[in-house]
Amino acid sequence: MEFLYYMGDVFTPINFGLLLLGTIGGLILGATPGLSPTMTVALMIPFTFKLEPQQGLILLGAAYTSTVAGGAVSAILLKIPGAPANIATTLDGHTMAQKGEGAKALQISFIASAIGGLFGVFLLIFLTPVLATWALAFGPSELFWLAILGVTVIGTLDSSSVVKGLLSGCIGLWLATIGFDDIMGAQRFIFHSSVSGGINVIPALIGLFAIPQVIAMFAKGRSNVDAEIIVVQRHPIGAAFREVFSRKRALAIGTAVGSIIGLIPGVGGQIAGLVAYDQSKKMSPESAKFGTGHPEGVIAAESANNAMVGPSLVPLLTLSIPGSPTAAVLLGGLLIHGIFPGPALFTQYPEVVWPFINSMLVGQILMCVFGLLIAGWAANVARVPRAVMAAVVLGLAVFGSYSVGHSMGDVYVMAALGLAMYFLERFGFSAAPLVLGLILGPIAEANFMQGAMIANATIGQMAYFFTGWLNWLLILIVLASIGYSIWMELLQRRYTTKEDAQA
Amino acid sequence: MTDLPRTQHIITSGAIAAVGITVAYISYTQEPAAAFVFPRLIATVFALLAIWTFVKALLGRTKVGQGVNGQDMRNLLPGLVVTLIYAFWAAKELGFYTATTITFFILLTLYDPAPHTEAKTWIKRVLITAGFMAVMYGLFAMLLNVYTPREIFS
Numbered sequence: 001m002e003f004l005y006y007m008g009d010v011f012t013p014i015n016f017g018l019l020l021l022g023t024i025g026g027l028i029l030g031a032t033p034g035l036s037p038t039m040t041v042a043l044m045i046p047f048t049f050k051l052e053p054q055q056g057l058i059l060l061g062a063a064y065t066s067t068v069a070g071g072a073v074s075a076i077l078l079k080i081p082g083a084p085a086n087i088a089t090t091l092d093g094h095t096m097a098q099k100g101e102g103a104k105a106l107q108i109s110f111i112a113s114a115i116g117g118l119f120g121v122f123l124l125i126f127l128t129p130v131l132a133t134w135a136l137a138f139g140p141s142e143l144f145w146l147a148i149l150g151v152t153v154i155g156t157l158d159s160s161s162v163v164k165g166l167l168s169g170c171i172g173l174w175l176a177t178i179g180f181d182d183i184m185g186a187q188r189f190i191f192h193s194s195v196s197g198g199i200n201v202i203p204a205l206i207g208l209f210a211i212p213q214v215i216a217m218f219a220k221g222r223s224n225v226d227a228e229i230i231v232v233q234r235h236p237i238g239a240a241f242r243e244v245f246s247r248k249r250a251l252a253i254g255t256a257v258g259s260i261i262g263l264i265p266g267v268g269g270q271i272a273g274l275v276a277y278d279q280s281k282k283m284s285p286e287s288a289k290f291g292t293g294h295p296e297g298v299i300a301a302e303s304a305n306n307a308m309v310g311p312s313l314v315p316l317l318t319l320s321i322p323g324s325p326t327a328a329v330l331l332g333g334l335l336i337h338g339i340f341p342g343p344a345l346f347t348q349y350p351e352v353v354w355p356f357i358n359s360m361l362v363g364q365i366l367m368c369v370f371g372l373l374i375a376g377w378a379a380n381v382a383r384v385p386r387a388v389m390a391a392v393v394l395g396l397a398v399f400g401s402y403s404v405g406h407s408m409g410d411v412y413v414m415a416a417l418g419l420a421m422y423f424l425e426r427f428g429f430s431a432a433p434l435v436l437g438l439i440l441g442p443i444a445e446a447n448f449m450q451g452a453m454i455a456n457a458t459i460g461q462m463a464y465f466f467t468g469w470l471n472w473l474l475i476l477i478v479l480a481s482i483g484y485s486i487w488m489e490l491l492q493r494r495y496t497t498k499e500d501a502q503a
Numbered sequence: 504m505t506d507l508p509r510t511q512h513i514i515t516s517g518a519i520a521a522v523g524i525t526v527a528y529i530s531y532t533q534e535p536a537a538a539f540v541f542p543r544l545i546a547t548v549f550a551l552l553a554i555w556t557f558v559k560a561l562l563g564r565t566k567v568g569q570g571v572n573g574q575d576m577r578n579l580l581p582g583l584v585v586t587l588i589y590a591f592w593a594a595k596e597l598g599f600y601t602a603t604t605i606t607f608f609i610l611l612t613l614y615d616p617a618p619h620t621e622a623k624t625w626i627k628r629v630l631i632t633a634g635f636m637a638v639m640y641g642l643f644a645m646l647l648n649v650y651t652p653r654e655i656f657s
Contacts, residue, residue: 050647160567163552163559167519170549174526177542186538189529211586218582219575222616387614388631391607394586395639398594398603403649408595415590419583427515428568445541452540 006354022062030070037067038326039209046400053337057356069113085305088273092297107240109302114368116255116303120310131318135343140451145474147444150321155433156485172437194409203401203414210397211418217390250280250296258307276304325432511570512560523553598654
């Protein structure tokens with residue numbers, strides 16, 4: 001119950017003000033089609049430089065939580081998911097809005113999000129310290145395999161092609177080696193003065209997540225967001241609460257599915273929402289109503305995608321392995337404040353980590369309250385022309401990247417990586433494994449080198465990295481994730497071929 | 504294979520394979536060798552996967568990635584050129600605030616669907632640009648104290 005000891009820190013004027021700012025800002029940005037939670041959090045990192053680590057993380061955590069929930073606004077009112085996590089919400093949410101139940105759909109989505117989110121954060125609170133204690137047993141070889149696991153799991157599960165996912169991860173790992181070698185001080189792959197000090201993670205994150213979205217907006221040409229905004233009628237909030245609590249099955253399925261999926265690195269909110277929706281439909285006696293504006297569809301999808309947020313931070317805070325791309329960006333936020341997550345985090349920085357986790361707990365309630373208050377109004381951000389959004393994001397990306405180290409090199413790196421990522425994404429590559437490679441690369445290398453030194457002095461390299469049940473367990477998980485993804489890809493290909501043949 | 508001409512996949516995967524092979528070559532030839540132990544490990548897998556992807560593209564067996572169609576390319580090209588000039592030249596040479604103002608206004612003009620013939624449209628664009636720049640100045644210059652390169656007009 002250590003978290004209760006730090007609960008008061010959330011309510012200091014500055015911390016609570018930042019929590020409010022992150023929550024309201026996140027709701028508005030989340031409701032904006034085209035601005036993903038990952039990109040929003042990446043663009044916010046430069047604003048945390050002047051803040052204490054605790055304050056910066058509270059701001060980023062609040063933005064993470066509320067952008068996922070805010071994405072439901074555009075999913076329901078515009079049929080455009082604000083984030084990939086809200087795809088399942090459009091299925092019934094938008095139909096409800098078309099039937100004149102837009103306010104009800106928004107209210108139940110925020111209430112379900114808050115309930116799922118609270119459960120997820122409680123899991124984070126109770127699981128993290130236990131896992132952190134267990135993780136203390138990890139030596140250099142286990143940490144090396146763990147870093148490789150982080151890259152391969154996200155590379156295989158988060159990508160449409162296993163080979164291209166793994167290749168993206170390799171590109172990230174290679175980018176992480178650019179600069180001066182830590183042990184020998186030797187120059188490695190320094191092909192331009194901008195990267196002489198290595199690739200700074202924050203400009204890279206901004207470039208990889210923000211610039212492709214800017215260019216994608218350019219690609220749509222001179223057009224507004226092509227959607228009709230549905231006018232929201234009034235609906236009593238009490239009735240929405242009764243509606244959510246009368247649909248306990250959907251709420252329980254959504255919360256459980258979201259929590260479990262959140263714990264698996266790389267799977268993410270999009271899958272959580274869709275799996276929860278699918279399971280609720282299968283287990284519901286009213287399964288025929290799904291897709292026709294059934295509240296259970298919204299409740300299952302929204303409780304799942306917010307329940308995923310807390311557990312996705314468990315592997316990050318205990319093992320330094322981000323559970324999702326947004327968690328990877330949060331890892332960048334921790335690193336710039338000199339905080340290295342891992343087993344010792346809770347003993348070294350309890351005054352940072354517990355208020356951060358507690359703020360996510362309070363943030364869920366604030367997100368629900370403000371979501372209910374501003375949901376209808378937030379949909380108006382969709383009226384903002386794409387041109388304005390693209391120009392704003394570009395300006396923030398350039399200023400944000402520069403402000404990291406007051407270096408034009410960081411701006412060049414941001415722009416070059418962003419431009420390359422846009423084209424790579426068009427050819428089936430994914431930013432998430434590349435970012436994971438970039439972030440986990442130094443961890444993997446440091447532990448590999450340390451392990452190699454121990455191995456040379458003791459039992460030999462091969463034996464050291466391939467001995468012990470924990471090493472083998474991690475290796476098996478790496479292989480299993482790759483094998484599973486290849487199997488799924490082959491299965492999908494077979495079905496596609498069959499469908500093509502029938503067509 | 505998708506509808507996309509195979510050439511696009513070949514060019515992209517070929518470029519990545521070239522990078523992968525170059526990285527592997529440098530890793531295995533540069534000194535001191537001890538500094539390149541980990542890069543060698545990565546570069547080997549990188550090069551193998553990149554060559555695999557390239558061969559698949561050559562054989563026309565690429566399954567994912569829709570590429571860039573002509574219309575998208577025509578749409579994005581002006582914005583892309585403005586972005587590159589902004590990031591790689593104008594921000595440093597003209598100063599951040601001057602360059603951002605010009606870039607922001609040009610991008611609005613290029614991509615805002617409102618008709619160019621109406622004076623109201625232009626006034627709106629000027630006001631949006633001014634509003635955005637005021638927010639950026641407030642955030643970065645006043646709140647975060649970010650010292651940007653000297654402005655050309657200052």
